[in-house]
Amino acid sequence: EPEVTQTPSHQVTQMGQEVILRCVPISNHLYFYWYRQILGQKVEFLVSFYNNEISEKSEIFDDQFSVERPDGSNFTLKIRSTKLEDSAMYFCASKGLRDNEQFFGPGTRLTVL
Amino acid sequence: GDSVTQMEGPVTLSEEAFLTINCTYTATGYPSLFWYVQYPGEGLQLLLKATKADDKGSNKGFEATYRKETTSFHLEKGSVQVSDSAVYFCALSERSNDYKLSFGAGTTVTVRA
Numbered sequence: 001e002p003e004v005t006q007t008p009s010h011q012v013t014q015m016g017q018e019v020i021l022r023c024v025p026i027s028n029h030l031y032f033y034w035y036r037q038i039l040g041q042k043v044e045f046l047v048s049f050y051n052n053e054i055s056e057k058s059e060i061f062d063d064q065f066s067v068e069r070p071d072g073s074n075f076t077l078k079i080r081s082t083k084l085e086d087s088a089m090y091f092c093a094s095k096g097l098r099d100n101e102q103f104f105g106p107g108t109r110l111t112v113l
Numbered sequence: 114g115d116s117v118t119q120m121e122g123p124v125t126l127s128e129e130a131f132l133t134i135n136c137t138y139t140a141t142g143y144p145s146l147f148w149y150v151q152y153p154g155e156g157l158q159l160l161l162k163a164t165k166a167d168d169k170g171s172n173k174g175f176e177a178t179y180r181k182e183t184t185s186f187h188l189e190k191g192s193v194q195v196s197d198s199a200v201y202f203c204a205l206s207e208r209s210n211d212y213k214l215s216f217g218a219g220t221t222v223t224v225r226a
Contacts, residue, residue, distance in 0.1 A: 031212060043157065043202060043216040055211045091156060093214075100145045100164065100212055104157040 002026045004105035006092050012111045013082055021077045021108045023092030031095040032075045033102060034067065036060070036088040043091070049075065082112045115140045115210075119203045119217035126193055126224050134188040134220045136177075136203035144205040146170075146179055146186040147214070151200045160188075160201070193224045 005024045013019050025032050034046040047057040049067055066078045075094075079086055089109050093102040120135040138144065148160040148170070161170030166181035175190045186203060203217040 033213065035214070042218045043204075043214075045213045045215065048211045048213050050211055056213055095212055100206060100208075101147075101159060101162060102206075102212070102214060103159075104149075106156040 002103075004092055004094055004103050006090075006105035006108050008108060009106065010109045010111070012113065015084060015112055016081050019079050019082055019110060021079075021090050021092075021110070023075045023077070023105055024073055025075055025092065025094030026096070026103055027073070029094035029096050029103075031097075031102075032067075032069070033093040033095075034077045035091045035093065035104075037091065037107075038088045046077070046090075079110075082110075084112050086110060087112045115144065115205055115207060115215040117203050117205055117215055117217035119201075120220055121218070123221040123223060126222070128194060128224055128226055129192045130224075132188070132190045132193045132197070132222065134201055134203075134222070136186045136188065136217060138184050138186065138203075138205050140184075140205055140207060142207050142209050144207045145212075146177070147204045147206070148175070148177055148186070148188050149202040149204055149216075151202065151219075153199070157202070193222075195224045195226050198222060198224045 007022045032049040037043045048055045089107045091107045092105040095102045116139045145164045147162045149157045150160045161172040163170040163179035169178045177188045200219045204214045206212040
């Protein structure tokens with residue numbers, strides 16, 4: 001069964017450093033999303049991406065964040081200068097054109113020291 | 114904007130007990146409704162969904178009915194097992210905002226043998 005994959009599973013970085021989180025969505029999907037979950041809290045929407053552009057973003061997704069689909073298969077989330085409060089689990093999800101179900105990856109745990 | 118309110122946890126039950134987790138929503142349009150489950154140390158898995166009023170989603174013995182008149186989507190299971198111990202998230206999405214998911218706070222369920 002096709003699945004969403006994410007790498008790395010765990011990323012540790014120093015405050016102020018750039019990180020790139022990678023996702024490979026399901027191959028025929030057209031909608032892509034990033035969510036985050038701070039430990040013990042609810043899952044929060046960050047950004048949606050469709051037709052090669054951002055279609056919606058939350059107030060969390062400020063100028064320090066960016067997304068890219070560089071090669072038609074990967075979908076990346078970049079944080080330019082990480083802060084302590086960026087420590088969280090980051091989930092990628094994708095959705096096909098017809099169904100309204102999003103499929104989630106296993107997540108990347110980001111720890112900012 | 115869209116929002117989801119679900120029953121605060123944690124909930125602790127004995128095996129074979131009846132489980133219900135309340136979920137109500139606020140939406141600008143006509144949303145699809147979901148229950149996601151997160152087992153310890155894992156990502157998000159879709160448990161069940163409903164896309165229109167009076168639809169009943171069901172999976173693994175869990176059920177939830179889309180009640181438009183009460184804007185609710187309560188999750189129920191008649192006889193829980195230890196393996197049902199997890200965090201349960203109610204969520205909604207709307208076509209008007211590219212199907213981004215708005216999640217409730219999550220309810221931690223622990224089932225004891």
